Amino acid sequence: MKVAVVGAGAIGAYVGAALHRGGADVHLIARGAHLAAMQENGVQVLSPRGDFTARVHATDDPASIGPVDYVFLGLKANSYAACGPLVHPLLGGDTAVVAAQNGIPWWYFHGLAGPYEGRRIESVDPGGSVSEVLPPERAVGCVVYAATQLQGPGVVQHLEGTRFSIGEPDTTDSSRCEAFSEAMQAGGLKCPVEADIRNDIWIKLLGNIAFNPLSALSRATMAQICRHQDTRALVATMMRETLAVAEAVGCRPDISVERRLAGAERVGDHKTSTLQDLESGKPMELDVLLAAVVELAALTRTPVPKLCAIHAVTDLLAQTVRSAA
Template sequence: MKVAVVGAGAIGAYVGAALHRAGADVHLIARGPHLAAMRRTGVSVLSPRGDFTARPEATDDPAAVGPVDYVFLGLKANSYATSGPLVHPLLHDKTAVIAAQNGIPWWYFHGLPGPYTGQRIESVDPGGAVTRTLPPERAIGCVVYAATELAAPGVVRHLEGTRFSIGEPDGAVSPRCLDFSAAMVAGGLKCPVEPDLRNDIWIKLLGNISFNPISALTRATMGEIAGHDGTRELVTAMMRETLEVAARLGSRPGISIERRLDGAARVGDHKTSTLQDLERGKPLELDVLLAAVVELAGLTGVPVPTVRAIAAVAGLLAETTARTPAAADPSNPSSASNPSNPSDPSSQDTARSAP
């Protein structure tokens, strides 16, 4: 099995190291000091489950890797439309693209029976740009429940969780999913093949749609948001509205709002990835989290006044931030990527699962 990890930051390098440990032919696509460190000493994983070092190939040139069986996308979803130069040299006729993203994916209605089959979601696939770059038939969905961060170039700190749920858009338990799952499990990770991955997408989105933008707007941690009466009520309203949209689309995630809130409270003093991006002057990944749900609410006729209000103010924050990006701090390994370049193969430097 030949695998390329495009965006080998915290999550991507962790997955690549695990697959390499399992015997897969792994190639990490990255850049800058992180790439130099991985070329020099490999990927060092620091984990409560046991530290290890893997030495997969690492490069900034996908053409030097050539076609692979699987492309694991560790990029932010807002860079998918411009990822063609990184992804296309890696493709052959049967290459699968495993998109490890938060929020609503561009392939959401691909293979989904019902009145919206084939519907394109403009907010996550503007003008079909993502579909042209990453055809949905190549896509394998992936919901990440692992928490990792780059402790230093070439060094991944694994904080918690090892589950990477995957699934076909049409719900099939396909050989390509089973083969990839087996390789992940052999590398020490959990990788269940879900017949309906959309339920997992909505479960994780319940936290992302509420805590991520509110944290950016307030600069508060997840624990602070969950522990404040006003914001806890705001999160509850956003989650209720989101669950109604999911239900109209045929998904009923098996988790309660109180459980999601209690999970966030237990996380405590943690900054969401959106707040971290804001502090680093990076583009905010809000379209797949907020704008997509607003669009789906309009499609299904669900009133989502709270989600719309937060989407409006968070959207303005994203616009003003994009006009005045902060300079990357060369002393901080998590700022090694170029915030002005959405196709930077190291752009997903930090990842943490929602509670």
């Protein structure tokens, strides 16, 4: 199996190192000091499950790799529309794209029987710009439950979790999902093939849609948001509104709001990725987390007043940050 990881940051390099350890032919695409370190020393993984080094081929030139069986996307979703030059040289006739993104994916209604089948979600696929680069029929859904961070160039700190749930957008069984799952398991990761990956998407989104924007607005950690009585109540309301939207588009994730809140509080004084992006001057990944759900709420005529209010304020924040930059 030949796999290219586009965006070999903390998650991408971790997955690439694990696949390489399991025997796959892996190629990492990165840049800068991180690329130079991986080329010289391989990917060094520091993990409570055991440290290891994977001497994986790393490059900034996807054309030197050629077509692969799988492209694993480790990029932020707001980079997808511009990733054509990185991805297109890797695509063969049957290449699958495993998109490890948070939030609502661009392929969400692809192959989904019902009144919205094939519908484009404008906030995550504006004008079809993502679908043009990443055709939905190539997509394999992926929800990441692992936490990693770059400790330094070429050094990945694995914090917790090894689960990467995958599934076909049309909910069918497929040989490409089974093969990828087996390769991930051979590398020491959990990779269940879900009958409907959308359930996992909404379960993870339930936390992201509340904590990520609120952390950016308040500069607070997840535990601080949970311990503050009024913001905890706001999170619960945003989660309930999100579940209503999920049900309106035909998905009923089996998770309670209180259980999701308790799990977030156990994470402790952790800064969300959105707050980290804000503090480091990077674009915030809120379109797929919040704007998409507000769009789906409007589509299904589902009242979401708290989500709309938080979306308005965070959208203004994003505009202000862009103007200042």
